[in-house]
Structures are given as C-alpha cells and as structure tokens.
Amino acid sequence: MPYELYYWPTIQGRGEFVRLALEEAGADYIDVARESEGLAVMMRMMDHVEHPPFAPPFLKDGETIIGQSAAILLYLGARHGLAPKDPAGGLWTHQIQLTIADFVTEAHDTHHPVGVGLYYEDQKAEALRRAEEFRDSRIPKFLNWFETILARNPAGDAHLVGRTLTYVDLSLFQIVEGLAYAFPKATKRALTDAPRVASLHAAVARRPRIEAYCDSPRRIPFNEEGIFRRYPELDA
Amino acid sequence: MPYELYYWPTIQGRGEFVRLALEEAGADYIDVARESEGLAVMMRMMDHVEHPPFAPPFLKDGETIIGQSAAILLYLGARHGLAPKDPAGGLWTHQIQLTIADFVTEAHDTHHPVGVGLYYEDQKAEALRRAEEFRDSRIPKFLNWFETILARNPAGDAHLVGRTLTYVDLSLFQIVEGLAYAFPKATKRALTDAPRVASLHAAVARRPRIEAYCDSPRRIPFNEEGIFRRYPELDA
Numbered sequence: 001m002p003y004e005l006y007y008w009p010t011i012q013g014r015g016e017f018v019r020l021a022l023e024e025a026g027a028d029y030i031d032v033a034r035e036s037e038g039l040a041v042m043m044r045m046m047d048h049v050e051h052p053p054f055a056p057p058f059l060k061d062g063e064t065i066i067g068q069s070a071a072i073l074l075y076l077g078a079r080h081g082l083a084p085k086d087p088a089g090g091l092w093t094h095q096i097q098l099t100i101a102d103f104v105t106e107a108h109d110t111h112h113p114v115g116v117g118l119y120y121e122d123q124k125a126e127a128l129r130r131a132e133e134f135r136d137s138r139i140p141k142f143l144n145w146f147e148t149i150l151a152r153n154p155a156g157d158a159h160l161v162g163r164t165l166t167y168v169d170l171s172l173f174q175i176v177e178g179l180a181y182a183f184p185k186a187t188k189r190a191l192t193d194a195p196r197v198a199s200l201h202a203a204v205a206r207r208p209r210i211e212a213y214c215d216s217p218r219r220i221p222f223n224e225e226g227i228f229r230r231y232p233e234l235d236a
Numbered sequence: 237m238p239y240e241l242y243y244w245p246t247i248q249g250r251g252e253f254v255r256l257a258l259e260e261a262g263a264d265y266i267d268v269a270r271e272s273e274g275l276a277v278m279m280r281m282m283d284h285v286e287h288p289p290f291a292p293p294f295l296k297d298g299e300t301i302i303g304q305s306a307a308i309l310l311y312l313g314a315r316h317g318l319a320p321k322d323p324a325g326g327l328w329t330h331q332i333q334l335t336i337a338d339f340v341t342e343a344h345d346t347h348h349p350v351g352v353g354l355y356y357e358d359q360k361a362e363a364l365r366r367a368e369e370f371r372d373s374r375i376p377k378f379l380n381w382f383e384t385i386l387a388r389n390p391a392g393d394a395h396l397v398g399r400t401l402t403y404v405d406l407s408l409f410q411i412v413e414g415l416a417y418a419f420p421k422a423t424k425r426a427l428t429d430a431p432r433v434a435s436l437h438a439a440v441a442r443r444p445r446i447e448a449y450c451d452s453p454r455r456i457p458f459n460e461e462g463i464f465r466r467y468p469e470l471d472a
Binding site for chain 1: 290302306328334338345352365
C-alpha cells in the first residue's frame with residue numbers, strides 16, 4: 001500500500017522535506033492533495049481523525065497518521081535506510097532535523113514577522129527589519145553550525161551523519177535551495193564561509209533520484225506562497 | 237551517574253520542559269549552569285563536542301549529549317515511563333511535543349518579532365501587532381487543538397495520551413503556566429473554551445512532585461528575560 005502524503009498542493013513548503021525523502025527512498029507514495037478532490041480529503045481528515053495533525057504535512061501509512069515534518073522523517077528514515085540504525089545516531093540525526101525545522105520557521109518569519117494571518121504587504125516594514133537580522137546573523141550562524149557538524153563528522157565531511165546519506169542531508173540540500181531562491185545575494189556570501197555545506201548541496205543535487213525528481217513536474221517550483229519567497233527588497 | 241542538564245541559569249525557558257520531566261520522574265540530575273562555574277562549562281561544551289547542540293537546553297547522559305527539548309523528552313520519556321511503550325504511541329506523543337515547541341516559539345516571538353538580536357524596546361511597535369494576532373488567533377487555535385486531543389483520547393480526557401501521565405501533559409501544564417503569566421487576560425478567556433486543558437493544568441499542578449518542585453528554589457520564577465514575559469501592553 002503506498003504512503004499517502006498530505007500537504008498544500010501548490011507549494012514546496014514543509015512538505016518538501018518529506019517528498020525528498022520519499023523520492024530518494026524510491027518509495028511508493030501518493031501526494032493526495034494534488035489529486036482531484038484531494039484537498040477536500042485532506043481538510044476532512046484533519047478534522048476527524050483521532051490523532052489530528054495541527055497542520056500539514058502529515059503522512060498516512062496504513063492506519064498510522066503522523067504529523068510534523070521532523071516526526072515523519074524520523075519514521076521514514078528508520079524504514080528506508082535514511083538514518084543510522086543505532087538509537088544514539090538516530091537521535092542525533094533527528095536533533096539536526098529539529099534544528100533545520102527551527103531554521104525553516106525563521107526563514108518563513110522573514111516575510112511574516114507579525115503573523116500568519118496577515119498578508120506580506122501588510123507587514124512589509126516589519127519584514128524589512130526581520131530579514132536584515134536573518135541575513136546578517138541567522139543565516140551565517142545556522143550554516144556555520146552545519147559546517148561544524150560536517151567538519152567534526154568522524155566518518156568524513158561528505159555527510160552530516162555517518163558515511164552515507166541520511167534524511168538530514170536531503171533537508172540541508174532543500175534549505176540551501178530555498179535560501180538561494182529567496183536570498184540569492186546573502187546566501188552566496190554565506191556559502192563562501194561554509195564550503196562543506198556548498199559541496200553537500202551540490203552532491204545531493206547530483207543524486208540520480210533527486211535530479212530526476214527536481215526535473216519532474218512533481219517538483220513544484222518555488223513561488224511567493226511558500227516558505228521561501230523571492231522578495232528582492234528582503235535580500236541584500 | 238546523574239543526568240547533567242545544561243540550560244541558561246536565570247530563566248525557565250525551553251529548559252523548563254525538561255526540568256519538569258526530570259522532576260516528575262524523580263530522576264537524579266544536576267542543573268549544571270546553575271552551579272558555580274557551570275555556565276562556563278556549558279559554553280565550552282557547546283564549542284567542543286562532536287555533536288554540538290545549536291542552542292541550550294541539552295542533556296548529558298554518560299557519553300550521550302542530546303539537544304533540542306523535544307528530542308530530550310523523547311529520550312527521557314522512554315526511560316522513565318513518561319511516554320507510551322508502543323512505537324506509534326511514542327511517536328504521537330512526540331508529535332504533540334513538537335507542536336508544543338512550535339507554540340513556544342510563537343509565544344517567544346510576540347516580544348521578539350523582529351529578531352533575537354535586538355532588545356524588546358527596539359521592536360515594541362512590531363511586538364504590539366504580533367501579540368494581537370497571537371492573543372486573538374493563535375492561543376485559541378492551539379488550545380482548541382489540545383482540547384480536541386483530550387476529547388478524542390479513547391482512554392479518557394484526563395490525559396493527552398493514554399490513561400496515565402506523559403511528558404506532554406507536563407509540557408501543556410507549563411505552556412498554560414507561561415501563558416497565564418504573560419497574557420493573563422487573554423489566557424483566562426481562552427481557557428473558558430478549553431475546560432479540559434484547564435482541568436489537566438490543575439491536575440498536574442497538584443501532583444506531589446510537581447507541587448514540591450514549584451514550591452522549591454529549583455523553580456526559577458517567571459521573569460522578563462525568559463520566553464513568557466509579562467509586558468502588560470501585549471495583553472488585552
């Protein structure tokens with residue numbers, strides 16, 4: 001039975017971290033809300049299941065429903081060889097993913113510093129201030145953290161954890177993709193100080209399944225409804 | 237060997253979710269940064285370990301270091317009977333904790349909507365706008381979600397998961413404590429629509445170990461350096 005992924009059908013958003021893991025795993029899945037009537041199915045499920053997710057994305061595997069992208073990846077990573085098998089390694093991988101999730105939230109808040117209920121245009125002045133701190137302080141701090149982890153990996157600096165690909169490598173690829181879309185100038189600058197992160201991003205982009213996925217219509221282009229938005233006034 | 241908890245010594249903050257679990261479990265632990273020279277030890281560890289946490293809190297258990305409060309609770313919950321033993325129940329509990337972590341971030345951002353690098357006084361105008369959305373929309377939405385989970389728990393509405401206390405009950409207690417401190421008017425209003433949440437909060441407060449802890453000097457009082465801050469202008 002294929003996995004069922006439930007997420008907003010017009011954006012990469014937080015669902016993309018799950019899609020990348022499913023694609024790399026070669027897993028059989030349905031992106032439900034992108035099917036005909038799928039969005040209505042998603043909304044109905046959120047309202048009626050015993051374990052309601054607070055928000056998409058959520059994954060259905062048989063009778064199990066899992067919300068929160070990091071929890072979904074914890075689940076999928078163990079099933080598809082995308083995480084270490086030992087508990088300590090699995091938890092370390094998950095800890096990195098949780099920090100990536102924090103980074104994603106901060107990236108989102110650059111264009112929505114006042115709140116999700118308002119349009120960008122109604123919080124643009126606040127966004128200009130928040131984006132400045134994000135560019136000058138937060139992007140370098142997070143990328144430096146990933147760079148440090150890569151440098152300290154005893155199995156080498158090709159992966160964040162161990163000697164093979166894990167789901168956090170895919171998620172770091174996606175973060176760099178999103179930052180490069182939304183903040184091309186600031187990201188280019190920050191990556192010169194994080195060469196291992198840049199190399200990992202390039203290596204993931206070349207993986208056959210990831211490359212095929214990114215070239216396919218399954219990969220939704222970045223746009224100004226998602227988490228990473230190209231508002232040139234927020235970059236510098 | 238006691239656990240070592242590392243967190244900022246003058247605030248409850250995200251460390252408090254871990255402290256509550258350790259206290260309820262009756263676990264032996266050292267709150268390292270509150271000991272003499274402990275803060276320097278914490279800063280040194282963050283810089284030098286193979287698995288550096290991005291930020292406090294982190295927990296040291298023998299040779300294992302775990303960052304991210306939700307990951308620490310995932311680890312402790314399984315060891316101290318504060319989470320279901322079955323994998324699906326454990327993951328559902330963790331999913332709730334991750335949503336609590338999102339809620340905590342939003343509560344923090346009410347007074348820091350522009351960024352963590354600036355003082356509250358330098359982002360007060362933005363904070364007034366963000367707090368309004370948080371009070372009117374986000375607090376009710378999150379509390380309603382917890383209320384729904386309690387109502388749908390097949391084992392009864394005394395706990396979020398199953399028929400016994402888990403770490404997410406403790407964390408929900410802490411969220412209500414913090415909200416009631418920072419936004420007393422808005423929280424009182426919201427809790428009238430979430431009576432099960434209010435009952436759970438009261439029941440956790442009466443647990444002997446939690447009551448003893450909250451009455452002890454180990455419980456740092458809320459203050460205006462933490463996540464939940466009482467700025468009367470942000471409440472209504």
